[in-house]
Amino acid sequence: MSNVVVLPLSSDQELVITSDNSGAIGEKPHDAVSTSNAVVGRFACRVAVMECLAAGGDVQAVVMQNFTDDEAWLDYKHGVEQILDELELDHIPITGSTESNFASLQSGLGLTIIGTRTIVKTSDFLGEEGFAVIGKPLVGSEVLEQPDEVAPLWLFQRLCRLESVKALLPVGSKGVAAAWRSWTERTNKLECRIDLEKSAGPATCFLIAYDNQNEAEIRETAGSLFHKLIPIDEAE
Incomplete structure (x- = not known):
């Protein structure tokens, strides 16, 4: 479920803040x-980058909170850099802090994305859009x-750019059904071939809302990762 925070920045820009932990x-016994x-x-x-992109944000900085140990920092940073490289964002600064005063028995990492976006009027769901889950909930x-x-990050980025896509939402630990109901403010029962109650862990799948007339384009782009999601009262 999205944890995005949007704050005013200027007359035409907003600050977009997302996070994951x-x-x-990790590597501890x-x-x-x-x-x-x-x-x-x-x-x-x-996860945090997907939520930033879904909110229409452009990534500006990454902040890591490392609770594991000093040695883990460079490895965490390397993983972050892989994501940034995949999105051609290798210029983005990475900063943060490490808990080095006390040793922990288990690994811990918190990560925050700071982004910006141009102020736009968001549209509400009108009940005419189609829905699908891209990817499978895994944990x-x-x-x-x-x-x-x-669901690969490149696919998420590509769908973000399609005009026929109205909105996207990474799915988290509460599962697809809870994410959809919070997102749409609707209470329908849902029909889909995947488990809608299962945790999606690190956003292994995401919700997509699109113009019904363009469903074929969405299906072709997502391939076998496309899973149609039908509110029951709309099912035939």
Whole structure:
């Protein structure tokens, strides 16, 4: 679920702030999920960047809060740089702080994206748009075991730029159904071939709202990652 904060910056610009965190995932013996710190940094950055882009923001800076140890910093930074390179944003500054006074038994990383956007009037959902889930909700070790089911960042970026796309929303730990209802302020039951209640971990999938007449374009762009989402009262 989106945690974006938008603040006034100037007469025509707004500040866009998004964040993500990771706990007990990494290289320490007591971590619940074992993986490299670079992977942790990559996925934390991915989530926050997706939320910034979904809000119409341009990434301006990355701030990391490293609770693991001094040695983890460069690995986290490397993971962040992979995401920025993927989006051709290698000029973006990366800063932050490390907890070096006390040692922790488990890994921890917090990450904040600071972005800006031109002020635009947002449109409400009118009930005429189509909805879909792009990617599959995955959590923990599933993210590493099923990489082909994770919605790629390049696809998210491409869909952000399509005129037929009305809005996108990365899905978080509360699952697709909760994210959709909060997003649309509707209470419909939903029909889809994927699990709508399951956590999507580090935004392994995202919601998309689009002009119904352009559904074929969305399906072609997303391929096998496209999962139609139907509010029950609209189902045939």
